[in-house]
Amino acid sequence: AQKITQTQPGMFVQEKEAVTLDCTYDTSDPSYGLFWYKQPSSGEMIFLIYQGSYDQQNATEGRYSLNFQKARKSANLVISASQLGDSAMYFCAMTPANSGYALNFGKGTSLLVTP
Amino acid sequence: DADVTQTPRNRITKTGKRIMLECSQTKGHDRMYWYRQDPGLGLRLIYYSFDVKDINKGEISDGYSVSRQAQAKFSLSLESAIPNQTALYFCATSGEGGLATQYFGPGTRLLVL
Numbered sequence: 001a002q003k004i005t006q007t008q009p010g011m012f013v014q015e016k017e018a019v020t021l022d023c024t025y026d027t028s029d030p031s032y033g034l035f036w037y038k039q040p041s042s043g044e045m046i047f048l049i050y051q052g053s054y055d056q057q058n059a060t061e062g063r064y065s066l067n068f069q070k071a072r073k074s075a076n077l078v079i080s081a082s083q084l085g086d087s088a089m090y091f092c093a094m095t096p097a098n099s100g101y102a103l104n105f106g107k108g109t110s111l112l113v114t115p
Numbered sequence: 116d117a118d119v120t121q122t123p124r125n126r127i128t129k130t131g132k133r134i135m136l137e138c139s140q141t142k143g144h145d146r147m148y149w150y151r152q153d154p155g156l157g158l159r160l161i162y163y164s165f166d167v168k169d170i171n172k173g174e175i176s177d178g179y180s181v182s183r184q185a186q187a188k189f190s191l192s193l194e195s196a197i198p199n200q201t202a203l204y205f206c207a208t209s210g211e212g213g214l215a216t217q218y219f220g221p222g223t224r225l226l227v228l
Contacts, residue, residue: 004157035216045158045205045219091157095217101209102148102173103217105157 003027004092006106013082014114020067021077021109023092029053032096034075035103036066039089048090051075082113118142119220121206127226128196136191136223138206146209147189148217149173149181151202158205164189196227 003026013019025034036048051059051066059066067076079086089110093103119140128134138147145166150158150173160173162181170181178200182190193200204223209215 037219043203043224044221045207047216047218050216093157101146101215102160102163103150103158103207105159107155107157 004094004104004106006092006109008109009107010110010112012112012114013079015084016081018078018080019082019111021079021090021092021111023075023077023106025073025075025092025094027073027094027096029096032094034066034068035093035095036064036075036077037091037093038086039091039108041088045091049077079111084113084115087111087113119206119208119218121204121220121223123223124221125224127228129228130197132196134193134196134225136193136204136206136225138189138191138220140187140206140208140220142208142210142218143186144208144210144218145186146211146215147183148207148209149179149189149191150205150207151175151200152205152222153202161191161204193225193227196225198227201225201227 005024032053034051038046049061049064051068058068063080065078089108091108092106095101122137148163149161152158164170164183167183180192206220207217209217
C-alpha cells in the first residue's frame with residue numbers, strides 16, 4: 001500500500017518569509033502523481049500544485065514550488081513570501097497509477113503565518 | 116458558479132436514519148470520488164466512479180452506498196447512520212488521464228447524534 005507521511009503537525013512562519021512543508025511517500029509504482037492541497041479554516045480543499053513522477057523539473061505555481069527528490073521519495077512544498085492568508089492546513093497526496101487514481105493523503109501540516 | 120457543488124452543506128441526523136449526500140459537477144469530468152475527513156486525519160476514500168457504469172469501493176466503504184445517476188451527479192448514502200460517521204464529506208472530480216488533478220467540492224459537514 002502507498003503511504004504519505006507529513007512529519008510536521010504544525011509550523012510557524014513570519015510574514016514574508018519562506019517556509020518548507022515536508023512530505024515523504026512510499027510506493028513501488030513507477031508512475032505516480034504528487035499533489036499538495038490547502039484547506040483553510042472554512043474547510044474547502046484547494047488544489048495548489050502537481051508533480052508527476054516522470055517530470056524532470058520541479059513544479060512551480062506562483063509562490064508555490066515543489067522540491068521533488070525522487071530517490072529520497074520526498075515532495076516538499078515551498079511557499080515563498082508567506083502571507084497571512086496562507087495560514088491553513090496543508091495536505092500532501094499521491095495517486096499511484098494502479099489504484100484507480102484515487103488520492104492517498106497525509107495527515108496534514110497546520111501552518112500559521114504571523115505578522 | 117462553483118464547478119463542483121455539494122448538498123446539503125451541513126446536516127444533523129439521528130442514529131439509524133438514512134441520509135443522502137449529493138454531488139454535482141459542471142466540469143465535464145468522467146471520474147468522481149467520495150472522501151471523508153475526520154479530525155487529525157487526512158481524507159480517506161469511500162467510493163469512486165470512472166463513469167456511470169463503473170463504481171468501485173474505496174478504503175472505507177462499509178456502511179455507505181453510492182449512485183451515479185449521470186455523468187455529472189454522484190450521490191453518497193448512509194443507509195443507517197451511526198455516530199462514528201460524523202465527519203466532513205468531500206466529493207471530487209477529475210478528468211481522464213491517469214494522474215489528472217482532482218477538484219473538490221466545498222464539503223458537507225455531517226453530525227450523527
